[in-house]
Amino acid sequence: MGWYNKRLAKSLWVFHISGSPCNNCDIEILDLLTPRYDVERLGIKLVGSIRHADVLLVTGIFNQKIAPKIKKIYEQAPKPIFVVAVGTCVSSGCCFKESYNRVEKREEVIPIDMYIPGCPPKPESMIEAVVKLVGVLNG
Amino acid sequence: MKANKIPIGPFHPLLEEAEYFELTVDGETVVDIDMEIGWMHRGHEYISEMKTFTQSIYLVERICGICSTSHPIACVHAIEDIDNIEIPVRARYIRTLVGELERIHSHLLWLGLAGHFIGYDTLWMWAWKYREPVLEMFEIISGNRNHYGMMRVGGVAQDLDSAKVVELYKHLDMIEKKMVMISKAAKDDPVLKSRLKGVGVLSHEDAIAYCTVGPTSRASGVPGDVRLDEPTDAYDLVDFNRIVLQNGDVYDKLVVRVLETFESIKIVRQCLDKLTTVTGPVLNNVKEISPGEGIGRYEAPRGEVFHYIRSDGTNRPIRHKVRAPSYVNIPSFKASCKGIPIADALITLASVDPCYCCTERSLKIIDKNHDPCSFDLLKASREKTERIRREINAD
Amino acid sequence: MAEVEQFIRDMGAKIHAKIEKKRRLYFNVSNDDIQEIAEYLFKKMGCRLSTATAMEMYHGIEILYHFSLDKTGQYFCPRVVIKDKKNPKVNSIASIIEGAVWIEREMFDLWGIEFIGHPRMEELLTINHPGTVKHPLRFKEAA
Numbered sequence A: 001m002g003w004y005n006k007r008l009a010k011s012l013w014v015f016h017i018s019g020s021p022c023n024n025c026d027i028e029i030l031d032l033l034t035p036r037y038d039v040e041r042l043g044i045k046l047v048g049s050i051r052h053a054d055v056l057l058v059t060g061i062f063n064q065k066i067a068p069k070i071k072k073i074y075e076q077a078p079k080p081i082f083v084v085a086v087g088t089c090v091s092s093g094c095c096f097k098e099s100y101n102r103v104e105k106r107e108e109v110i111p112i113d114m115y116i117p118g119c120p121p122k123p124e125s126m127i128e129a130v131v132k133l134v135g136v137l138n139g
Numbered sequence B: 001m002k003a004n005k006i007p008i009g010p011f012h013p014l015l016e017e018a019e020y021f022e023l024t025v026d027g028e029t030v031v032d033i034d035m036e037i038g039w040m041h042r043g044h045e046y047i048s049e050m051k052t053f054t055q056s057i058y059l060v061e062r063i064c065g066i067c068s069t070s071h072p073i074a075c076v077h078a079i080e081d082i083d084n085i086e087i088p089v090r091a092r093y094i095r096t097l098v099g100e101l102e103r104i105h106s107h108l109l110w111l112g113l114a115g116h117f118i119g120y121d122t123l124w125m126w127a128w129k130y131r132e133p134v135l136e137m138f139e140i141i142s143g144n145r146n147h148y149g150m151m152r153v154g155g156v157a158q159d160l161d162s163a164k165v166v167e168l169y170k171h172l173d174m175i176e177k178k179m180v181m182i183s184k185a186a187k188d189d190p191v192l193k194s195r196l197k198g199v200g201v202l203s204h205e206d207a208i209a210y211c212t213v214g215p216t217s218r219a220s221g222v223p224g225d226v227r228l229d230e231p232t233d234a235y236d237l238v239d240f241n242r243i244v245l246q247n248g249d250v251y252d253k254l255v256v257r258v259l260e261t262f263e264s265i266k267i268v269r270q271c272l273d274k275l276t277t278v279t280g281p282v283l284n285n286v287k288e289i290s291p292g293e294g295i296g297r298y299e300a301p302r303g304e305v306f307h308y309i310r311s312d313g314t315n316r317p318i319r320h321k322v323r324a325p326s327y328v329n330i331p332s333f334k335a336s337c338k339g340i341p342i343a344d345a346l347i348t349l350a351s352v353d354p355c356y357c358c359t360e361r362s363l364k365i366i367d368k369n370h371d372p373c374s375f376d377l378l379k380a381s382r383e384k385t386e387r388i389r390r391e392i393n394a395d
Numbered sequence C: 001m002a003e004v005e006q007f008i009r010d011m012g013a014k015i016h017a018k019i020e021k022k023r024r025l026y027f028n029v030s031n032d033d034i035q036e037i038a039e040y041l042f043k044k045m046g047c048r049l050s051t052a053t054a055m056e057m058y059h060g061i062e063i064l065y066h067f068s069l070d071k072t073g074q075y076f077c078p079r080v081v082i083k084d085k086k087n088p089k090v091n092s093i094a095s096i097i098e099g100a101v102w103i104e105r106e107m108f109d110l111w112g113i114e115f116i117g118h119p120r121m122e123e124l125l126t127i128n129h130p131g132t133v134k135h136p137l138r139f140k141e142a143a
């Protein structure tokens, strides 16, 4: 898939889903699009449908009600797709660890390729993550 | 009458949280709306009973990323209400400063999104661009862009030194200048005016019956504003106005928010002035919380945040109830969405500034005979704006 | 304050175990009287229903309504105590106050309290939930 990934890395199209976050991570993701950080200059674009996406950004602790929907969205995605988890919520559960409504193993819902820690991560660290992803894709 | 149902959600392509709406439409007109929530349910009230009082302040901060200081303020008010704890004057100013800065950034955020929904992306980019200096101010104050962690029972966690105050003045002047420009672009734009005037009216009676709060009710002539009704912190020491408008449509909600932003800038400036002169500690040490119950509230950008805490004398609450403003504002869609065209539904749903914006795009219309045809709410909304723009330009 | 005195004068017979604090008035009412009290506070005094809190104590389930009088910042908090923990039932105030519909549905969802006369007694937060979450805020022994 080397040649394919290289072409993918030129312009990553991103789809974003939120699985029970506090929506701060989501706002910071949107912040990336606005003039201060403007990731569109790197060829990254937020798209409206999962069927156009190369990268899936997920946030939140995945509550039990939303987990099947996230799984469904992942299944609808064209492969290969790279799943990037934004925020501490996805990696460790943040302060919601004791919640009765949390999915214990988020990796079983969808396979996650990359974690960005932080609550919320700074936009700079998200950009760095994207740069790293591009680096990996380029081999 | 043939009624069609349009499901919206639970995932929407662009924004924040997942919600599910079901619009029942007759031709172009919305006749009923139903909502299903619970996609974001994390069980805060349950978790909070396992945390100490100080820990639960950090927990409630993570209820919502936009009002991430309103919940902690209401929470510490509730704990202070149990024992009538007094806080130092300097801490009162710092609390108000943080709370009002948050209102500025939240209103700017909403303004941008409202522009985006009706196809006015310039406004979106502008509003979000000038929201950045506010986040920078937060970074100066607390070290973090969001989730500031400033509140404590009995005061605030960090003091502000005078070098920081000078920096804050600079940023504030810049924001005020840009706000004047944005408000001109939003308030006096003829397209925006004719697009939003008379859309999604929430009448005065409905606003009272649904117990709505915040800008949603203040645009319908209900004067409630916790900052003035029950002045806590520094709100009785600063001077600002109550903004109440009468029409209840989306345009009035926009104007309320724009005017409130200017009031907030005024308050922030007064707080900064006072912080250069008032000295003293910022935190009273509170050792114990006695048994009892307390109610704390605060005027968040979206309306009244309500916290109820019951303590039994240990270091944990035995009950912690949280009521966010969107919780009472969202049911009012039932009143404001009835009888409006579909193209207006999106902006009406967005107009209460719900803590989720799943209203972005509908997936499918399911016909009575279950004939799915795709229909795009966002596109319908933008097309209407475009039509109005052309008509105005033709005149 | 004048409003509080007026309220106590009018409704005195129905109010038990009153606790008065600065700007707060907590009192117990019986299940039969809650509708009348709510109507008086909402329609006559012009209060706004802020929210209602349910909590499980050892002596039963308590429901605490919070009515806010926005003019003065005064809170009126009538409390209904239900002794029957297995099968709690309360009279609904949703027919008087439209805004109580969601509040009561949430209490039904998280505690299993049934509101008599509610227009739509369904779960609010865990509706269509695929898992086994049922009345999560009740004590585990009682469930």
Ligand code: SF4
Pocket (backbone or CB within 6 Å): A021, A022, A023, A024, A025, A059, A060, A086, A087, A088, A089, A090, A094, A118, A119, A120, A121, B062, B065
């Ligand atoms: S990681 Fe933090 S900021 Fe991000 S969704 Fe979770 S609680 Fe919110």
